Amino acid sequence: MWLTQEDIRRRWRQTRRFLRQFRDVRRALRAFTRHLTCERFSWESRIGTGDAALTGMLTGLAWMAKGAVLATATRYVRLKAVPHVRVIPAFDETTLSSSLTCMLRIRIGQAILAMAKLVWTLYKGREDRWRSIPSRV
Numbered sequence: 177m178w179l180t181q182e183d184i185r186r187r188w189r190q191t192r193r194f195l196r197q198f199r200d201v202r203r204a205l206r207a208f209t210r211h212l213t214c215e216r217f218s219w220e221s222r223i224g225t226g227d228a229a230l231t232g233m234l235t236g237l238a239w240m241a242k243g244a245v246l247a248t249a250t251r252y253v254r255l256k257a258v259p260h261v262r263v264i265p266a267f268d269e270t271t272l273s274s275s276l277t278c279m280l281r282i283r284i285g286q287a288i289l290a291m292a293k294l295v296w297t298l299y300k301g302r303e304d305r306w307r308s309i310p311s312r313v
Contacts, residue, residue, distance in 0.1 A: 200297045208290035209252040215279040217259040219246075222273045224266025235265040253280070 221238055225231045242261050 197298070201294065204290065204294040204297045206252065207293060208287070211282050211286040211290070212253045213281045214249075214253050214255045214257070214259075215281055216257055216277065217255065217279075218275075218277040219260070220262045220264065220275045222264045222266055222271055224269045224271045226268070226270045228267045231265050231267050235263050238263045 219242060221242075223231060223234050223238055225234065242263065246259060246261065
C-alpha cells in the first residue's frame, strides 16, 4: 500500500484534531475528579513465581507501581482515609492475584454538571484561540 502526500497530511490533521479533543476532555474530566472524595481505599496483591529471587524483584516492582499509581491518584482525588496498600510475596508458589476496593463519593449535582460540561466540550469542538501578534508600532 502506497502512502501519498495527501494521505500523510490527512492523517497528520486527524492526529492533531484527536490530541486537541483529548486535551479538552482531560480538562473536563479534571473538573469532574476535583469533586471526587475517596472514603476508603484498599489494594492488596499476592505475587509468587516459585523462585524466591524473582519473587522478591517482582514484589519491589509491584510496590513501585502501586506507589506511582497512588501518588498520581491523590493529585486528582481527595483522600479522607489512609490508603491500605499491601504486596504479599508468595515465595513457594506461582500466583498472581490482586484485590482493589475503593469507595468514591460525589454529589449528584456535581456529577450532572461535570457530565454536561463533558458533553458540551465534545459537542462544540475546540475553537482555535487568537494568537497575539505584536504590533510594529
